[in-house]
Amino acid sequence: MASSSGYVTEGFTNPPNYSFPHHRLQRVMKDSTKTPVVLVACGSFSPVTYLHLRMFEMAKDYIRHNTDFEIVGAYLSPVSDMYKKPGLLNSRHRVNMCNLAAEDSGNWLMVDPWEAFQSYQRTAIVLDHFDYEVNTVLGGVQTEEGEHRSVHVMLLAGSDLISTMSEPGVWSYSDLDHILGRYGVFIIERAGSGMDQATDNLAKWRHNIYMINQLIQNDVSSTKVRLFLRRGLSVRYLLPNTVVDYIEQNGLYLDETASNSATDKGKEPAKKEPPSQSSQPQATPSGC
Ligand SMILES: Nc1ncnc2c1ncn2[C@@H]1O[C@H](COP(=O)(O)OP(=O)(O)OP(=O)(O)O)[C@@H](O)[C@H]1O
Numbered sequence: 001m002a003s004s005s006g007y008v009t010e011g012f013t014n015p016p017n018y019s020f021p022h023h024r025l026q027r028v029m030k031d032s033t034k035t036p037v038v039l040v041a042c043g044s045f046s047p048v049t050y051l052h053l054r055m056f057e058m059a060k061d062y063i064r065h066n067t068d069f070e071i072v073g074a075y076l077s078p079v080s081d082m083y084k085k086p087g088l089l090n091s092r093h094r095v096n097m098c099n100l101a102a103e104d105s106g107n108w109l110m111v112d113p114w115e116a117f118q119s120y121q122r123t124a125i126v127l128d129h130f131d132y133e134v135n136t137v138l139g140g141v142q143t144e145e146g147e148h149r150s151v152h153v154m155l156l157a158g159s160d161l162i163s164t165m166s167e168p169g170v171w172s173y174s175d176l177d178h179i180l181g182r183y184g185v186f187i188i189e190r191a192g193s194g195m196d197q198a199t200d201n202l203a204k205w206r207h208n209i210y211m212i213n214q215l216i217q218n219d220v221s222s223t224k225v226r227l228f229l230r231r232g233l234s235v236r237y238l239l240p241n242t243v244v245d246y247i248e249q250n251g252l253y254l255d256e257t258a259s260n261s262a263t264d265k266g267k268e269p270a271k272k273e274p275p276s277q278s279s280q281p282q283a284t285p286s287g288c
């Protein structure tokens with residue numbers, strides 16, 4: 001339930017030694033007639049692929065040509081190990097790979113390890129965390145004239161993830177209302193998961209839902225990458241070279257049972273425990 005402050009929760013628990021990454025956050029807007037926005041992509045990123053990075057580029061193009069937003073920051077937010085999705089590698093490796101990919105991706109993408117390094121956090125809480133860090137702690141951004149502006153936090157997701165918002169039991173109504181009513185979402189079309197189907201039941205929040213079509217169809221998925229790696233097939237050019245090198249150097253994804261804490265060759269695989277419905281959604285299947 002949203003509190004009087006508008007947040008789903010009042011207090012945020014930070015992982016040990018955590019500090020919010022903001023080195024690439026643009027603190028002064030280029031165009032004061034626009035609304036500053038921070039994009040947040042939540043997901044497993046096991047491993048991060050070029051399609052995850054393309055989502056940000058597609059959103060950037062869409063926003064520039066079709067909206068009055070100005071992007072001042074963009075984040076990958078890898079999910080906690082407690083999400084227990086099949087194929088979910090230890091968060092340390094997933095965060096490291098996301099950092100390598102972000103380094104490789106120009107000068108705007110950042111990786112926030114806040115949810116990765118702690119207990120499972122629902123997406124509504126994750127967006128609240130970003131809102132709190134960017135607007136309350138950092139004080140938002142400024143125009144070139146020195147005027148203060150609050151930053152609008154928005155979710156960036158594939159249409160498969162948005163489809164799950166119409167599946168019973170995966171998202172609570174109050175979380176949906178918070179995510180889509182208070183924040184909003186940019187949806188990237190994903191092969192096999194129709195855009196209409198994804199949003200049919202979300203019409204109430206239509207004004208906050210922006211749909212972005214894929215002009216070049218590309219259905220790279222982390223699931224397929226993991227499958228290739230297990231079969232000894234090359235994954236080069238499906239993900240950044242630095243991430244491919246990291247996977248090879250650490251012997252990742254060679255074992256089908258490897259998930260969660262089964263991080264490297266020689267380590268014990270994690271026990272599979274289904275997450276409890278109240279605080280952790282069942283990891284939902286996504287497009288592969
Ligand atoms: N090919 C793609 N097209 C559009 N969106 C994508 C694509 N791949 C991933 N996404 C989106 O990226 C976000 C993070 O994805 P995540 O790592 O959880 O999924 P995934 O690539 O489907 O992984 P897995 O294959 O392990 O299920 C989600 O919003 C997902 O919809």
Ligand SMILES: NC(=O)c1ccc[n+]([C@@H]2O[C@H](COP(=O)(O)O)[C@@H](O)[C@H]2O)c1
Nearest residue numbers: 042043079122123170171281283284286
């Ligand atoms: N109720 C929720 O907040 C909820 C439900 C399903 C997925 N998610 C998030 O969506 C992201 C991607 O999930 P999948 O990889 O299962 O599609 C994850 O970050 C997960 O935390 C959140």
